[in-house]
Amino acid sequence: DTGVSQNPRHKITKRGQNVTFRCDPISEHNRLYWYRQTLGQGPEFLTYFQNEAQLEKSRLLSDRFSAERPKGSFSTLEIQRTEQGDSAMYLCASSPPGTGQPYEQYFGPGTRLTVT
Amino acid sequence: GDSVTQMEGPVTLSEEAFLTINCTYTATGYPSLFWYVQYPGEGLQLLLKATKADDKGSNKGFEATYRKETTSFHLEKGSVQVSDSAVYFCALSDLDTGRRALTFGSGTRLQVQP
Numbered sequence: 001d002t003g004v005s006q007n008p009r010h011k012i013t014k015r016g017q018n019v020t021f022r023c024d025p026i027s028e029h030n031r032l033y034w035y036r037q038t039l040g041q042g043p044e045f046l047t048y049f050q051n052e053a054q055l056e057k058s059r060l061l062s063d064r065f066s067a068e069r070p071k072g073s074f075s076t077l078e079i080q081r082t083e084q085g086d087s088a089m090y091l092c093a094s095s096p097p098g099t100g101q102p103y104e105q106y107f108g109p110g111t112r113l114t115v116t
Numbered sequence: 117g118d119s120v121t122q123m124e125g126p127v128t129l130s131e132e133a134f135l136t137i138n139c140t141y142t143a144t145g146y147p148s149l150f151w152y153v154q155y156p157g158e159g160l161q162l163l164l165k166a167t168k169a170d171d172k173g174s175n176k177g178f179e180a181t182y183r184k185e186t187t188s189f190h191l192e193k194g195s196v197q198v199s200d201s202a203v204y205f206c207a208l209s210d211l212d213t214g215r216r217a218l219t220f221g222s223g224t225r226l227q228v229q230p
Contacts, residue, residue, distance in 0.1 A: 004159075033217065042120075042205050042220030043160070056215060091160070095216075105218060107152075107160040 002026060004108035006092050012114045013082055020078045021111045025094030032075050033105060034067055035091040036060065043091055049075060082115045089113075118143045118213070120206050122221035129196055129228050137191040137204055137224045139180075145212020149173075149182055149189040152205040154223075160205070163191075196228045 005024045013019050025032050030051050035043035046065070048056040051072035061067075064083075069075040079086055089112050093105040123138040141147065151163040151173070164173030169184035178193045189206060206221040 031216065035218075040222065042207070042222050043218070045217035045219070048216055056217060058217070093160075104162045104165070106162075109159045 004092055004094055004106055006090075006108040006111050008111060009109060010112045010114075012116060015084060015115055016081055018078065018080045019082060019113065020076055021090055021092075021113075023075045023077070023092030023094075023108060025074070025092070026096075026106055028096060029094035029106070030072065030097045031095045032069060033093040033095075034075070034077050035093065037089040037091055037110070038087075046077075046090075079113075082113075084115045087113055087115045118147065118208060118210050118219045120208055120219055120221035122204075122206050122224050125203075125223070125225035127224060127226050129226070131198055131228055131230050132195045133228075135191070135193040135196045135200075135226065137206075137226070139189045139191065139206035139221060141187050141189065141206070141208050143187075143208055143210045145210045147208040147210040147212075149180070150207045150209070150218065151178070151180055151189070151191050152207060152220075154203045154205065156202070163204070196226070198228045198230055201226055201228045 007022045032049045034046040037043040045058050047067045049069040064080045067077045089110040091110045092108045095105045120141045148167040150165045152160045153163045164175040166173040166182040172181045180191045203223045203225045205223045207218045
């Protein structure tokens with residue numbers, strides 16, 4: 001399977017704990033995005049990488065959130081001191097290189113986080 | 117800022133009925149428009165897209181036309197099937213603002229009954 005993969009698929013954690021999610025994009029895609037989706041809502045943008053550079057961050061990405069993409073391959077999203085409001089589906093997407101047209105973003109299956 | 121508004125669901129239809137899901141947008145620049153679909157237990161998939169005014173995107177019998185004058189991108193299908201039951205998201209990308217992120221609507225759940 002050459003699609004976007006995310007691990008783990010589900011994570012249950014206690015409030016105050018740190019969690020880390022991983023995203024592996026489609027191999028030739030240099031752009032990678034993180035979104036958050038809460039129940040009954042559409043995905044909300046969190047951050048965007050082009051290769052290893054983090055070029056865009058939403059104001060939703062508080063200082064408890066950090067994302068990395070070392071070597072421009074896989075990416076990790078860490079949430080420190082989790083809160084119940086962090087419970088959501090975290091989606092990763094990737095898109096191929098190119099300029100101009102907003103190439104299609106391919107989404108992974110998501111990581112569902114539950115903070116108890 | 118940019119935003120997308122979709123009709124609320126759920127939309128419940130009988131098989132072979134005509135489907136319309138309304139979507140309107142506001143954008144700073146000249147956005148590209150998308151419909152994504154999320155089948156139960158699966159990830160988001162691009163259904164169709166349009167990048168300029170009067171373009172019609174189509175796929176799997178679904179169509180949507182980019183209407184700049186009404187800032188709309190309504191999704192239509194002439195005859196729905198049970199297998200079309202899913203959540204549909206309208207989205208835009210506004211490269212004129214320098215942003216590559218997608219802005220999504222809240223989604224519309226479609227339930228098709230046999």
